[in-house]
Each structure stands twice: as structure tokens, then as C-alpha cells.
Amino acid sequence: MSNKNITWHDHRVTQEERANIKQQKACILWFTGLSASGKSTLANAVESKLLALQKHTYLLDGDNIRMGINKDLGFTDQDRNENIRRIGEITKLFVDAGIIILTAFISPFQRERDLVRSLVKKDEFIEIFVDTPLEICESRDPKDLYKKARQKEILNFTGISSPYEAPSNPKIHIRTDIRSVEESADEIIHYLTAKGYLHAK
DSSP states (O other): OOTTTOOOOOOSOHHHHHHHHHOOOOOEEEESSSSSSHHHHHHHHHHHEEEEEEEEEEEEEHHHTTTTTTTOOOOSHHHHHHHHHHHHHHHHHHHHTEEEEEEEOOOOHHHHHHHHHHHHHHGGGGEEEOOOOOOHHHHHTSSHHHHHHTTTTSSSSSEEEOOOOOSSSOSSSOOTTTOHHHHHHHHHHHHHHHHHTTTOO
């Protein structure tokens, strides 16, 4: 519910100034894909490479977020939408702080990802589709989630009983079933370098 007595407070220090002092351009690296597609593994690899380049980053992971700020949410479509809405607001603040923020969330619905995209400038949202076939994800299944979903112990599970809407035009398209984590991470770093995110404007 909105409050008419609340107004936005502008900061004297700008987002650009915060980012320039870090020698980078702030952005959201939004990793989306099925469970066990390799989102978190790849996001961690990319963050390690950015750290080696002395860039300022933070990584938000789906399970970690649900242990804290979103621990009150379930997995209905409504709760999933609210989960991503809150995450979007958090990532917006990180961008304003001049940080390169990495996120690893299934975020199965296009409207969710579009919502986050709308919160920041066009070039500040980089959608990375971690495209791994369902059968590969099921064969990995590190937490036995697919097994439980097949046995109907978990409801509304993406890829089994709930749909996944693949990005139609991601900025970066990664196939983890045919490329190594190292190769995939290098591709993302190359993109960021070529587009000027890793140098102050």
C-alpha cells in the first residue's frame, strides 16, 4: 500500500560517481535457468574472475535469499512473483551503489524478469540464460529436488509441474551441457569487457 507522505530522497553522491571510483559500470548479471542448470556455479566462477580483476561485486543466490529476507514466501506463482519483486528492489539498490550484482535465480516467468529489467536503465540489466536440457538437470539433481517433484512430494516445481519460460532474447546464452564452467565464465567476462562495464566511463 502506498503512502502519500513518503517522498524519494535524492543523494548528493551519484550512482556514476560511486561506480567510477570502483573503475567499473554498475549492472545486474541476471542468471536464469532450470534448477541444477549451473546458475550458481557459473555465477560464482564469474564473481571470482571479477574479484581477480579487482572489481566490486556481490552475489545473490536463491536459497540464501529464501533463508533471510524472503523466508516467509512459499513457491506458489504469487509467492514466486513476490520473491523476484523483492530481489529486483535489492538489486536496484546495489546498482545505485555502483556494484556489479550477480543473481542466480530460476526466475521462470518472463514477466518477473521484465519487472526487474524495468527497475534500472536498459544497459544495466544483463540477462544470462543458463540453458541446460531438463534431462541433464535431472541427472545432476544435487538436492534430489527433481526426484521429489516426480514423486509429487514437491508441488509447483519448475520444469516438472510448473513451466519455465525461456528468455526470447538474452544478452548472453550459455549452454552448460556443451561448454565448461571456465569457458562460460570467460565468455561473460569478455562480454563485460567489450561493452565497457569493467572500466570507468
